[in-house]
Amino acid sequence: MHVILLSGGSGKRLWPLSNDARSKQFLKLFHNEAGEYESMVQRVWGQLSRAGAGCQAYIATGRAQVEVIHSQLGEEPAIIVEPERRDTFPAIALSAACLHTVHQVPLDAVVAVLPVDPYVEEHFFTKVLELEEALRASNADIGLLGVGPTYPSTKYGYIVPTADSDRAGAPYRLVSHFEEKPNEGRASELIGQQALWNCGVFAFRLGYMVQELEARGLPVDYDGLLAQYDGLRKISFDYEVVEKAERVIVLPYTGYWKDLGTWNTLTEEMASSLIGHAIKSEDSLNTHIVNELDIPVTVLGISNAVIAVSPDGILVADKAASPRIKEVMQHREHRPMYEERRWGRYRVIDYTKHPECGEVLTKRIRIAAGCNLSYQYHMSRREVWTVIAGAGYMVLDGKLQRIVAGDVVIVPPLMKHSIRATAELEIIEVQTGPELIEEDIVRLALDWEEIVREHVVESGNEKESLAATEVPW
Known part of the structure; x- marks a missing residue:
């Protein structure tokens, strides 16, 4: 199997630690087995390497992230560079063209695409690799990985299987339709229908994606598609391909999965509540401090907060309010004040x-x-x-x-x-x-x-x- 990791992000949701050159997946806030700090991309690359014996992995990313990827992962990853951000369909299309004409991957090879930053158990990547067998056994156009819901979330999209999906004891289910971020009541109904969270993992035969490009009148060679990239429609792979496919299956995953997209979810998994030169009083409950500067930060009597300090700025926020940071910062542009390079x-x-x-x-x-x-x-x-x-x-x-x-x-x-x-x-x-x-x-x-x-x-x-x-x- 060939695995493409999508590494994007605008760097706004975890400001001030993240910026356009250092998105959330590059923040070293977690401990590895040796007790050293590592980033989400280092964690995922290590998990995939251990689980994916025989698979070839690539990272699709923009130019701004190439240097930090090499800095954190070395020269091992094969990198597919997007000239600009244009959502997941253009990114996956360009990656497929690169595999087809640059890396000479056979058309019957199965390609899996997933985000570069899921916070998951190692078993997740074993399940991703099982998509190859499921795709071939089902003769489906697209294979998905779906996460078993643990509560009626309104933040995720749902993959709804057909009513008779469990017949014949197959490990996969046929997909009926998709529902995007329902309200809590509808989410509970969907869970009752055995619906799964959509975690953004797709699998397909490379030949299928080449046919999809041809059907849209797009070049199937990498150089040709690269030359037309700025004219590609900005649209997600879900809307452009998956929801139009004739036969789609989903493979359920019941292990741990979390999208660490905001400060309040990220701090739940951080290695320590104090990172860097920081002190907090005992009555500062459920408060996390991340300080990248050489000056001290002291917090007294402030609970349920996140305090983040970097060369790019200072954030002091109630954890419940922290998801609003992208909205507040969306029109504020300035040069990155910290970058990792190769x-x-x-x-x-x-x-x-x-x-x-x-x-x-x-x-x-x-x-x-x-x-x-x-x-x-x-x-x-x-x-x-x-x-x-x-x-x-x-x-x-x-x-x-x-x-x-x-x-x-x-x-x-x-x-x-x-x-x-x-x-x-x-x-x-x-x-x-x-x-x-x-x-x-x-x-x-x-x-x-x-x-x-x-x-x-x-x-x-x-x-x-x-x-x-x-x-x-």
């Missing part, structure tokens, strides 16, 4: 606009040992690096040199530069320029060996000498 992470310390030099941005950057920034230059901005700790190498306009704590480096506009850590580097970077935007970066190479081989101007003997003494890669 080479490490950075935090914005200060941002201001100065009448003489334009914008001024100060970052605290950590580059992990063995990692490097790309070889790049900027059209208009100037950078000053102050090395606080660690050691490594840098390349400035083709010249390779060692850097250590205490060094100060000035990088004017158009100067090509890269840096690699041999021991974790901590750098204070001050950027100045008329406009500090991502588009001002021109990347020439990512791989350090390629940077040294293709862009360092020392003679061959000098390079060999460097390699013989202390190889900077």
Whole structure:
């Protein structure tokens, strides 16, 4: 089986910890078996790896999340990059085209699609893999995984089976229809009809999805569909494909499942009620504090609250009111103040606009040992690096040199530069320029060996000498 994990999210529901570059699935708030903090995407990837012997997994995501995925999962995941967010049908369509023409997956192969962040038992992923056998045995177009309801929820959609679904003792049920977020009374009626919560897990033969693309006049090759992606209708896979399919089955799952989409549900599963530099009084009952800054946070006599502090802002909310944060923040746009990248992470310390030099941005950057920034230059901005700790190498306009704590480096506009850590580097970077935007970066190479081989101007003997003494890669 081939498994596609959908990693999206706008970063608003768990503000201020989440942002467009670090959605909820990347927040390290849970303990793994070693007692270390891990994120939902790390938890799910580990669970799938343990349960999915022989399955090939991919992650479909937007450009903004690629770096943090590599930071948390390494280079192992195959990533399918969406050029922009356009809901689940376009994302799944592009992923299917990628499997078909880039990865050469056979048309009769079964593909499962699921969110990257369900909070579930490991048995959930065993059940996902069982969809392949159920799909083949039933000859259905689409196979779904449905969660056995534990109460009449008004927050989830329901998958309603046909009345005679249990005949012949098959593990799956035929689907009659779907009902989206009913009121409590109707939800109770649906549960009486053996309806299941829709948890967003789909399975289909790759050939079926290719036929669906052809029927809509869409390209079935990855490059062709990518070129038309911005014209695809923004619509969910449920509405566009599942509810129109002739034969749909659902495989019931009766284990633990939870959507941790808001602060009040997330805190119920967090590893600790205090994360970071925080103190709360004993009479602060059912209150959770997450503090990502180096300043102390103290809470006295406040119960049933969530206090979250990050470089992006501060949230103080009653837990019952916390789901309103997306509504409150939906029109407030600003640059992410914290990001994880494949080479490490950075935090914005200060941002201001100065009448003489334009914008001024100060970052605290950590580059992990063995990692490097790309070889790049900027059209208009100037950078000053102050090395606080660690050691490594840098390349400035083709010249390779060692850097250590205490060094100060000035990088004017158009100067090509890269840096690699041999021991974790901590750098204070001050950027100045008329406009500090991502588009001002021109990347020439990512791989350090390629940077040294293709862009360092020392003679061959000098390079060999460097390699013989202390190889900077």
